[in-house]
Amino acid sequence: MKKLASYNHHIITSTNHFIILFSLSFLLFTSCNAPNKQEVTQTDITIRTDSLFVPTGNAELDSLLQLAAVAPVDTNLARLYKNIANIYEYNDLDLAKEYCWKLKNLSEKLNWNKGLYYFAINYQVLLNREGLTDSALVVLNEALELAKKEKDEIIIASLQASIGSIYMSLDLCEKALEYYLESIAVLEKNDPNNSLGNVYYMMCQLYAQMMSTDKAIEYGEKAIHLHPDNQYAFYSLAIAYGVIHQYEKAKFYFVEALK
Numbered sequence: 160m161k162k163l164a165s166y167n168h169h170i171i172t173s174t175n176h177f178i179i180l181f182s183l184s185f186l187l188f189t190s191c192n193a194p195n196k197q198e199v200t201q202t203d204i205t206i207r208t209d210s211l212f213v214p215t216g217n218a219e220l221d222s223l224l225q226l227a228a229v230a231p232v233d234t235n236l237a238r239l240y241k242n243i244a245n246i247y248e249y250n251d252l253d254l255a256k257e258y259c260w261k262l263k264n265l266s267e268k269l270n271w272n273k274g275l276y277y278f279a280i281n282y283q284v285l286l287n288r289e290g291l292t293d294s295a296l297v298v299l300n301e302a303l304e305l306a307k308k309e310k311d312e313i314i315i316a317s318l319q320a321s322i323g324s325i326y327m328s329l330d331l332c333e334k335a336l337e338y339y340l341e342s343i344a345v346l347e348k349n350d351p352n353n354s355l356g357n358v359y360y361m362m363c364q365l366y367a368q369m370m371s372t373d374k375a376i377e378y379g380e381k382a383i384h385l386h387p388d389n390q391y392a393f394y395s396l397a398i399a400y401g402v403i404h405q406y407e408k409a410k411f412y413f414v415e416a417l418k
Contacts, residue, residue: 220246237265237274244281248288255285276302276314283321292325299325316345320358327361332369339365356386363395367402375399390416 223243230236244258259282266274279302283295299322306314323338339362346355363379366372379396386392397412 217246232265232268234266234269234271234274237262237269237271237277240265241274241277241281248281248285252285252288256282259285272305272309275305276318278302279318280321283325287325287328292329296322296325312345313349316342317354320346320354320361323358324361327365327368330368332365335365336369356382356389356392359385360389360392360395363392363399367395367399370402372399372403375402 220243223239223246227236227239227243230239240258240262244255244262247255247258259278262274262281263278266272266278279298283298286292286295286298299318303315303318303322306318319338319342323335323342326332326335326338339358343355343358343362346358359378359382363375363382366375366378376396376399379392379399382389382392383396393412393416397409397416400406400409400412
């Protein structure tokens with residue numbers, strides 16, 4: 160029982176890492192394929208509540224805050240809000256949430272759905288950090304319904320993988336597997352943001368958690384083949400071998416992960 164509890168702790172910790180990593184890969188893809196900026200029908204610069212810049216001492220954050228204080232009200236401002244929220248995520252969850260909501264409200268005003276996906280992916284990470292998994296699922300499912308209406312397969316797959324990882328952290332393995340498989344079906348055909356490898360290593364951990372070790376090893380090896388420099392892929396495969404007591408192999412892959 161102690162071994163199982165320790166194993167489940169590894170799963171939950173790694174799942175939280177996956178939620179963040181997968182979200183980042185999704186955001187990287189969508190930012191690289193961003194549409195031309197859309198503007199609200201009003202002149203140039205609009206006075207906003209964040210127009211008074213107060214230095215924080217963080218050079219990167221201060222630069223973004225300065226830009227946001229004078230930026231035209233368009234999708235580039237929404238992206239600034241997203242980037243500011245990402246930085247605040249590590250030191251001030253309340254401010255991170257505030258800028259996520261600025262992103263959401265502006266995206267709705269601009270009728271810019273991609274901004275709503277940004278919001279969902281960012282905000283669910285913050286909710287997960289607080290252990291509010293039910294709320295995170297609500298946010299992701301709302302975004303998923305919008306993506307389905309737009310028939311955007313890549314965003315659908317990205318959101319499904321994030322939802323699957325939350326179900327996995329809740330030990331709802333069959334539900335997690337359902338979402339992962341739906342995500343993989345799309346990503347294996349078209350994986351522009353290289354997120355497939357991340358889903359593979361989480362599938363490795365999920366199958367290990369379900370004691371389907373052959374499947375776990377299969378997906379762990381797929382993850383390493385796809386991303387041989389991803390430490391979490393080696394980590395996941397090490398866990399899978401540990402479950403079936405092949406400790407030398409487990410040790411080998413743990414050492415590779417450490418490298």
